[in-house]
Amino acid sequence: MVRVSAAVFASALLGTAQATARYMNLTAITGRDNISVLECWQLSAPFEVADAPGVAGALALPLGSLDSASYIVIPPRFDGGRHNPPVKQYIWSLTGVVHVTLPNATDDAFLYGGKYGLLYADDTPDISEWGHVTSYPSGDQVIVLSIPVKDNVNPEHTVLHDGPCTVEETVDV
Numbered sequence: 001m002v003r004v005s006a007a008v009f010a011s012a013l014l015g016t017a018q019a020t021a022r023y024m025n026l027t028a029i030t031g032r033d034n035i036s037v038l039e040c041w042q043l044s045a046p047f048e049v050a051d052a053p054g055v056a057g058a059l060a061l062p063l064g065s066l067d068s069a070s071y072i073v074i075p076p077r078f079d080g081g082r083h084n085p086p087v088k089q090y091i092w093s094l095t096g097v098v099h100v101t102l103p104n105a106t107d108d109a110f111l112y113g114g115k116y117g118l119l120y121a122d123d124t125p126d127i128s129e130w131g132h133v134t135s136y137p138s139g140d141q142v143i144v145l146s147i148p149v150k151d152n153v154n155p156e157h158t159v160l161h162d163g164p165c166t167v168e169e170t171v172d173v
Contacts, residue, residue: 021047022046023042023043023044023045023047024042024043024061025041025042025043025165025169025170026040026043026118026119026120026165026170027039027040027041027109027111027119027120027164028040028041028119028121029100029102029109029120029121029123029132030122030123030128031122031123031124034127034128034129034130035104035128035129035130036102036105036123036132037102037105037107038105038108038109038162038163038164039160039163040161040162040163040165040166041120041157041158041160041165042157043061043063043157044156045063045155045156047059047060047061048061048062063147064153065149066148066150067087067148067149067150068148069145069146069147069148070146071143071144071145072143072145073141073142074136074141074144075136075141076136076138076140076141076142077136077137078136078142079136080135082133083132083133083134084124084125085122085123085124085131087124087148087149088120088122088124088149088152088154089120089146089147089148090118090120090146090147090149091119091120091145091147092117092118092147093111093113093118093143093144094113094143094144095142095143096113096141096143097110097111097136097138098110098111098117098119098135099134099135099136099137100119100133101132103132104130107163107164108164109164116170118170120155122154
């Protein structure tokens with residue numbers, strides 16, 4: 001079941017398979033010294049060529065063990081306030097614009113619905129006292145998938161640098 005989900009993720013992000021190893025880069029909100037920080041992560045698992053019916057030949061990315069996901073409809077110009085995620089999770093904005101800021105820093109990140117809308121939220125209360133602030137500034141409702149990881153175990157990854165990933169780092173990876 002996870003393999004089909006991974007195939008859907010990959011096909012939405014990248015299209016058809018290619019011969020060289022490709023990896024997913026995404027912005028993560030994590031914690032350091034009990035405050036939230038943004039980092040650009042590269043997931044350690046490479047994309048694989050899918051063999052599942054309907055997506056065979058497309059690229060598929062194993063995202064690890066996932067828990068129950070939620071489909072969330074957020075009203076226009078919604079202020080999510082300062083908060084910590086309840087669990088470690090992927091957040092995928094399918095539509096609209098999401099703006100993430102940090103209460104103790106000047107870094108921020110924008111997610112644009114669709115293939116540039118994937119973020120990993122890791123700044124749970126055990127590693128960040130202050131969390132982050134999320135707002136949805138567009139005039140349209142925003143559709144978000146919240147996809148917790150099983151047992152709060154982060155995916156294996158490498159930190160590419162402090163701060164959010166650039167668009168160039170997330171295109172054609």
